[in-house]
Amino acid sequence: MSFFPEPLERLTECFAKLPGIGRKTAQRLAFHVLRQPGEEAEAFANAILEARSSIRCCHICQNLTDAELCSVCRSPRRDPSVICVVADPKDVMAIERSREFNGHYHVLHGVISPMNHVGPDDLRIKELIGRVGKGGVSEVIMATNPDTEGEATAMYISRLLKPMGVKVTRLAYGIPVGSNLEYADDATLFRALEGRREM
Amino acid sequence: MSFFPEPLERLTECFAKLPGIGRKTAQRLAFHVLRQPGEEAEAFANAILEARSSIRCCHICQNLTDAELCSVCRSPRRDPSVICVVADPKDVMAIERSREFNGHYHVLHGVISPMNHVGPDDLRIKELIGRVGKGGVSEVIMATNPDTEGEATAMYISRLLKPMGVKVTRLAYGIPVGSNLEYADDATLFRALEGRREM
Numbered sequence: 001m002s003f004f005p006e007p008l009e010r011l012t013e014c015f016a017k018l019p020g021i022g023r024k025t026a027q028r029l030a031f032h033v034l035r036q037p038g039e040e041a042e043a044f045a046n047a048i049l050e051a052r053s054s055i056r057c058c059h060i061c062q063n064l065t066d067a068e069l070c071s072v073c074r075s076p077r078r079d080p081s082v083i084c085v086v087a088d089p090k091d092v093m094a095i096e097r098s099r100e101f102n103g104h105y106h107v108l109h110g111v112i113s114p115m116n117h118v119g120p121d122d123l124r125i126k127e128l129i130g131r132v133g134k135g136g137v138s139e140v141i142m143a144t145n146p147d148t149e150g151e152a153t154a155m156y157i158s159r160l161l162k163p164m165g166v167k168v169t170r171l172a173y174g175i176p177v178g179s180n181l182e183y184a185d186d187a188t189l190f191r192a193l194e195g196r197r198e199m
Numbered sequence: 200m201s202f203f204p205e206p207l208e209r210l211t212e213c214f215a216k217l218p219g220i221g222r223k224t225a226q227r228l229a230f231h232v233l234r235q236p237g238e239e240a241e242a243f244a245n246a247i248l249e250a251r252s253s254i255r256c257c258h259i260c261q262n263l264t265d266a267e268l269c270s271v272c273r274s275p276r277r278d279p280s281v282i283c284v285v286a287d288p289k290d291v292m293a294i295e296r297s298r299e300f301n302g303h304y305h306v307l308h309g310v311i312s313p314m315n316h317v318g319p320d321d322l323r324i325k326e327l328i329g330r331v332g333k334g335g336v337s338e339v340i341m342a343t344n345p346d347t348e349g350e351a352t353a354m355y356i357s358r359l360l361k362p363m364g365v366k367v368t369r370l371a372y373g374i375p376v377g378s379n380l381e382y383a384d385d386a387t388l389f390r391a392l393e394g395r396r397e398m
Contacts (some may be wrong), residue, residue, distance in 0.1 A: 007249045027218065049244045055204055
């Protein structure tokens with residue numbers, strides 16, 4: 001049973017459908033929208049519609065874009081011979097923040113996950129094979145997450161790519177910078193020791 | 200610097216303006232909206248616009264409603280001689296959930312808070328005085344939050360109401376049901392002892 005007017009309930013429902021937002025938070029957000037200046041709420045509604053209508057996947061790297069090609073694929077200053085493969089558009093942003101990578105990307109839009117009924121065909125793997133098949137690619141960096149599914153996906157793709165004569169690499173495992181050894185988990189410490197480098 | 204297309208950034212900004220939602224969460228929500236079925240995203244945008252345009256305050260109790268009067272003030276089964284005064288529409292819902300109260304409400308839309316430049320004139324206090332002044336009210340229950348500002352607001356209003364010959368009461372303080380004495384704070388325990396009842 002609800003004690004709030006229908007339109008407010010509907011807005012609460014919409015917020016509650018978002019990930020990580022429960023009923024209570026959804027209600028708080030709906031109330032906030034009611035209290036926002038009118039033009040701000042309108043801008044919010046428009047932003048939803050516009051994002052939905054204008055955003056698509058880059059023809060080359062499958063990253064999100066509002067143009068034919070994304071800003072990385074369009075840029076003449078990026079090196080197209082190195083492709084960094086990530087699971088998610090958010091990962092592109094994370095790597096861009098490091099300012100260490102100057103190549104191109106390839107966004108898989110997910111990882112292989114039999115539990116969630118996601119197979120290789122549900123990802124943008126054939127597009128990646130197509131890019132590498134065209135030639136001009138010297139290295140593919142697998143930058144999926146260091147968890148079981150990310151690992152399995154990286155393994156699966158590297159097995160497809162290696163016969164094509166391209167170098168396939170994986171991000172290094174180890175202790176996160178600024179972290180505390182005391183709190184590092186066993187698996188990470190094991191990988192950090194295994195991957196130790198001469199100083 | 201942003202690596203995402205403009206419309207996605209704008210939607211992220213809108214989410215980030217909501218209370219308790221940081222950049223990271225805002226981004227996650229924006230991505231979710233992109234992945235939602237088209238009609239769901241559209242319903243979301245419409246829900247925002249509709250809630251904004253159709254929701255107003257009940258003429259009598261100032262609670263939110265999409266009609267002239269709210270469902271409580273319209274109901275012939277509620278007792279208009281008892282008014283429960285709350286700071287926020289959400290508090291109405293909390294009290295309704297207890298199924299213990301059958302009177303009417305009055306929503307102040309805030310509490311007196313000099314720190315935040317909210318004075319008595321910024322709240323719906325004169326509307327409450329008006330209701331009580333019309334007669335027919337036997338009791339006003341002050342149900343503002345048990346914090347400093349809620350307490351001060353309750354005190355302020357009770358001083359205005361008492362000369363009008365109406366009984367003014369305050370919610371009981373004490374140990375929350377189902378809680379653990381060990382974790383109760385001193386002030387609550389003090390109030391619980393002070394308000395002890397014979398069994």
